[in-house]
Amino acid sequence: MNTKKEKMSKDITALESGPPLPVTLNDNDFTPRYLDPEQIRLFRSPMGALRLEILEEVCYTRVTARRILPLSDPDRYISLGVGEEVEIGIIEYPSRLDSESLKILREELDKRYFTPVIQKIHRVKERFGIHDWEVETSRGRVTFSVQGLHQNVKQVPPARLLVTDVRGNRYDIPDYHRLDSHSFNQIQRHL
Numbered sequence: 001m002n003t004k005k006e007k008m009s010k011d012i013t014a015l016e017s018g019p020p021l022p023v024t025l026n027d028n029d030f031t032p033r034y035l036d037p038e039q040i041r042l043f044r045s046p047m048g049a050l051r052l053e054i055l056e057e058v059c060y061t062r063v064t065a066r067r068i069l070p071l072s073d074p075d076r077y078i079s080l081g082v083g084e085e086v087e088i089g090i091i092e093y094p095s096r097l098d099s100e101s102l103k104i105l106r107e108e109l110d111k112r113y114f115t116p117v118i119q120k121i122h123r124v125k126e127r128f129g130i131h132d133w134e135v136e137t138s139r140g141r142v143t144f145s146v147q148g149l150h151q152n153v154k155q156v157p158p159a160r161l162l163v164t165d166v167r168g169n170r171y172d173i174p175d176y177h178r179l180d181s182h183s184f185n186q187i188q189r190h191l
Helices: 004-017 099-112 181-190
Strands: 040-044 050-054 058-060 063-067 078-082 086-091 118-127 130-137 140-147 153-156 160-164 170-173
Touching: 040 099, 050 063, 063 099, 118 170, 118 181
Parallel strands: none
Antiparallel strands: 040 050, 050 058, 063 078, 078 086, 118 130, 130 140, 153 160, 160 170
């Protein structure tokens, strides 16, 4: 007689070796599906892709995870989908997932939303329409370039700035009023 742990191990093996199941979508139904954290499990495929199992229902391979409210409520309302176009469902409270699923979900979100926080601006220098930034971030000292400040530095009221460099990397200044006076002056001079 199989124990629960043995059965789960076999189920995971089946998930990793089985073919992907088709996604059915009713184009006329825009009602979001909320997923019960106790009824889903997140896994990694042998190649590292995110997989979702909705217990006793279906398994999806190559799942994407996105925050629905990335700035105002980043730890709630996580959308799981197949690719960028098809949403499987929403996890309202991801913290209620089992520990392994939550760990995998956080890894996926950290990769997608890798955004170091700018803590100090050493200098911003403009040359030929490109602004070179030298900053101190939560991940260390960084130098990057921004082309088109008005398109690539977004202000989120009241005082948050989201900066996107020429390579598509994002940086966050949660409140530019809280920066030291030199950093604040750099922002005022260039924005």
